[in-house]
Amino acid sequence: MSDKIFLQVKPEHIDMLTRIIEAFDHLGVVSTLNREEGLVMIRGTKDTIPEIYGILPTLPFPVKIEVDLPQ
Numbered sequence: 001m002s003d004k005i006f007l008q009v010k011p012e013h014i015d016m017l018t019r020i021i022e023a024f025d026h027l028g029v030v031s032t033l034n035r036e037e038g039l040v041m042i043r044g045t046k047d048t049i050p051e052i053y054g055i056l057p058t059l060p061f062p063v064k065i066e067v068d069l070p071q
Helices: 011-023 049-058
Strands: 004-008 029-034 039-043
Touching (some): 011 029
């Protein structure tokens, strides 16, 4: 399992995603790859990635996991 998750959200949700992930201490770091397209990457660890995947479906906005982006 990779230590990076690539996502697409509406651009207006990038800040909220960042705040939610940062609210979980030491869970992961969100980086914006393309603000106009809403592409972001969450960097975690092999221990935190499963927890991040568990959080994504509970977010108050839709999140599309991108599996075809380079790791």
